Amino acid sequence: MTRQHLSRIPGGRVLIVDYGGQYTHLIARRIRELGVYSEIVFHRDAGSLDVEGYDAVILSGSHLSVRSLSRGDLEVAEKILFNGSKPLLGICFGHQLIGYLLGADVASGCGEYGRTRVSITGGDELFNGWSSEETVWMSHGECVENPPGSLRILAVSENRVIAAFKAVVNNRAVYGVQFHPEVHHTGKGRLLFDNFLRIAGARREWRVENYYRYLLDELRREVVDDGVAVVGVSGGIDSTVTALIGRKVFGEKLIPVFVDHGLLREGERESVVSSLEKLGLNPLVVDAGERFISRLEGVVDCEERRRVIGEEFAKIFAEIVEKEGARYFLQGTTYPDIIESGGIRGAASVIKSHHNVGGLPEWFRDRVKVLEPIRYLYKDEVREIARLLNVPWELVERHPYPGPGLAVRIIGSFTRKKLEICRKASRIVEDVLREHGFYGKVWQAFAVVGDDKWVGVKGDARSHGYIVTIRVVESVDGMTADYSRLPYDVLDEISRRITNSIPDVSMVTYAVTSKPPSTIEPC
Incomplete structure (x- = not known):
C-alpha cells in the first residue's frame, strides 16, 4: 500500500514531518487515539508532498540543531511554513525551527530535561482546559530567544524559557511548544492535541x-x-x-x-x-x-x-x-x-x-x-x-516475538549452549508469570544470555556459570516501554527455578531500564 493509496482514507489526516525525534511515533499514536489518521514522512520528502492534502501538519523533535540544517532542508521547512494554509504545530525542535524561520534567535545552553513547570501566560484555544500552571516534559538543549513581535508568547517555563508561542501565517494558526505533549509525563498533552485537531477542523473518523x-x-x-x-x-x-x-x-x-x-x-x-x-x-x-x-x-x-x-x-x-x-x-x-x-x-x-x-x-x-x-x-x-x-x-495476547527468535537474545558469540540456556530460561520466565497471573498483564517477558559469568556454589562445589538477565516490560505499542514492577516473590521464584534447573547458570539479574533509552530486545 502506497502513500497515494493512503490519501483515500476517509476522515481527517495529519502529516507528521519527522526530523529524527525519538518521540515522533508517539505523536502519531496520540493523533490516532483522538480519531484522526496520522502519517509520518521524512522531512526531506515533505517538500515533494502536497501538504495541503492534510488537515494539519506537525514538525517533530530532533537531535539536530536548526543551525546544522542544510539550505535544502531549510527550504522544505520554509515551504511548509510560508506556503501552507493548514494549521501548523512545532514540537521541541519543530518549535525552534518555526521560531528561527520567523526571525527569532535559537540559543544554546538553556537546556531543560524531565518534568518542568510552565506558566500559561497568554490565553489561546490551544490551551483550553489547562490551568495557569502545569507540569510538562522537557528534553532540549536549545531554546527560542528574542522573538519578533509576530510571535505571541503563550507559555514560559520555570526557568524563564519560552515554552509555547503562536504566530499567524497566511491567515492560519502556527504554534510552537518547547515541551513534549506526546509523552504521558505531560499531564494534559493529550488535551493539547485534542485542541489542535479542533482548531484544524479535522474529522474524527479514524477507526x-x-x-x-x-x-x-x-x-x-x-x-x-x-x-x-x-x-x-x-x-x-x-x-x-x-x-x-x-x-x-x-x-x-x-x-x-x-x-x-x-x-x-x-x-x-x-x-x-x-x-x-x-x-x-x-x-x-x-x-x-x-x-x-x-x-x-x-x-x-x-x-x-x-x-x-x-x-x-x-x-x-x-x-x-x-x-x-x-x-x-x-x-x-x-x-x-x-x-x-x-x-x-x-x-x-x-x-x-x-x-x-x-x-x-x-x-x-x-x-x-x-x-x-x-x-x-x-x-x-x-x-x-x-x-x-x-x-x-x-x-x-501472545507476547511479541522477534522474527530472528532467540538469536537476538544472545549477546556475544552465538553458541548452541547459550541458545539452549536462553530457550530453557525463557520458558521458565513465561511459566512462572502464567502461574502467578502476570503473563497477560505484561507486554513481553524473556531471558537474555551473554558472555559474562559469575562464580557460584552448587552441590558444595565451586562453579563458574553464565549470567541470565530477565527482561519483562509493559507497553501499548512496543515503541516505548517500561520495566514491569513484578513482586519480589515472583522474581525470586524465576531466579530459583533457573539456577536450580539449568546447571550452566549461576546468576540471574533483572533489567530495570525503560525504552528509551534502551530497546526492548537486547540486540
Missing part, C-alpha cells in the same frame, strides 16, 4: 475497523491477477493477521509457510502449528533449524545475525515461490518495524534491521511482489483487527 475494510479494498487493487501467494507465518499476531487478510483476498491460492529456524521457544513449533490449524491456516512446515544455526555459530554482531537470518529466510521463501509458481509474497511488517529499521527514508537512525524490512534482500523483491497489508499499523491496532477476525484470545 481500525474502517481501515480494515479499506485495507481489503486496496489490497485487492494491488492484486492484478489470480496468482498464487505465499505468506510467512510465525504464530505471532502480525503474521497471523496478515495471513487471515491474505486468505480473504487470495482464498485457496494462499500458501501459509511456517519456517522452524531452530531459534524458537521451547514447545513453540507444536503450539504455533496447532493454533494456525484451528484458524484454518494449515501451514507448510519447513524444518530448517540446522540450516540457520550452522550459519550463526560464532557470529558476534547482532546486525550480522539479522542479515544472515533474513537472507536464509529469503532463500527458503524463494525456493517455495519458485516451486509453487507464486506471484505474491505477504509479510506482517508493522509501522514500528519500518520506523526502527530506518524505513521512513532515514528520518530516524536505524535502531535495528528487522529481518522482514532491512533484512529482505532486493533480489527477492525483484522476483516476487511483496505485499505488506499492515505496514501502517501499530501493534495494538493489529490486535484490534485480530479481534474483528475472531482470533482466539491466546493468540491476540
Whole structure:
C-alpha cells in the first residue's frame, strides 16, 4: 500500500514531518487515539508532498540543531511554513525551527530535561482546559530567544524559557511548544492535541475497523491477477493477521509457510502449528533449524545475525515461490518495524534491521511482489483487527516475538549452549508469570544470555556459570516501554527455578531500564 493509496482514507489526516525525534511515533499514536489518521514522512520528502492534502501538519523533535540544517532542508521547512494554509504545530525542535524561520534567535545552553513547570501566560484555544500552571516534559538543549513581535508568547517555563508561542501565517494558526505533549509525563498533552485537531477542523473518523475494510479494498487493487501467494507465518499476531487478510483476498491460492529456524521457544513449533490449524491456516512446515544455526555459530554482531537470518529466510521463501509458481509474497511488517529499521527514508537512525524490512534482500523483491497489508499499523491496532477476525484470545495476547527468535537474545558469540540456556530460561520466565497471573498483564517477558559469568556454589562445589538477565516490560505499542514492577516473590521464584534447573547458570539479574533509552530486545 502506497502513500497515494493512503490519501483515500476517509476522515481527517495529519502529516507528521519527522526530523529524527525519538518521540515522533508517539505523536502519531496520540493523533490516532483522538480519531484522526496520522502519517509520518521524512522531512526531506515533505517538500515533494502536497501538504495541503492534510488537515494539519506537525514538525517533530530532533537531535539536530536548526543551525546544522542544510539550505535544502531549510527550504522544505520554509515551504511548509510560508506556503501552507493548514494549521501548523512545532514540537521541541519543530518549535525552534518555526521560531528561527520567523526571525527569532535559537540559543544554546538553556537546556531543560524531565518534568518542568510552565506558566500559561497568554490565553489561546490551544490551551483550553489547562490551568495557569502545569507540569510538562522537557528534553532540549536549545531554546527560542528574542522573538519578533509576530510571535505571541503563550507559555514560559520555570526557568524563564519560552515554552509555547503562536504566530499567524497566511491567515492560519502556527504554534510552537518547547515541551513534549506526546509523552504521558505531560499531564494534559493529550488535551493539547485534542485542541489542535479542533482548531484544524479535522474529522474524527479514524477507526481500525474502517481501515480494515479499506485495507481489503486496496489490497485487492494491488492484486492484478489470480496468482498464487505465499505468506510467512510465525504464530505471532502480525503474521497471523496478515495471513487471515491474505486468505480473504487470495482464498485457496494462499500458501501459509511456517519456517522452524531452530531459534524458537521451547514447545513453540507444536503450539504455533496447532493454533494456525484451528484458524484454518494449515501451514507448510519447513524444518530448517540446522540450516540457520550452522550459519550463526560464532557470529558476534547482532546486525550480522539479522542479515544472515533474513537472507536464509529469503532463500527458503524463494525456493517455495519458485516451486509453487507464486506471484505474491505477504509479510506482517508493522509501522514500528519500518520506523526502527530506518524505513521512513532515514528520518530516524536505524535502531535495528528487522529481518522482514532491512533484512529482505532486493533480489527477492525483484522476483516476487511483496505485499505488506499492515505496514501502517501499530501493534495494538493489529490486535484490534485480530479481534474483528475472531482470533482466539491466546493468540491476540501472545507476547511479541522477534522474527530472528532467540538469536537476538544472545549477546556475544552465538553458541548452541547459550541458545539452549536462553530457550530453557525463557520458558521458565513465561511459566512462572502464567502461574502467578502476570503473563497477560505484561507486554513481553524473556531471558537474555551473554558472555559474562559469575562464580557460584552448587552441590558444595565451586562453579563458574553464565549470567541470565530477565527482561519483562509493559507497553501499548512496543515503541516505548517500561520495566514491569513484578513482586519480589515472583522474581525470586524465576531466579530459583533457573539456577536450580539449568546447571550452566549461576546468576540471574533483572533489567530495570525503560525504552528509551534502551530497546526492548537486547540486540
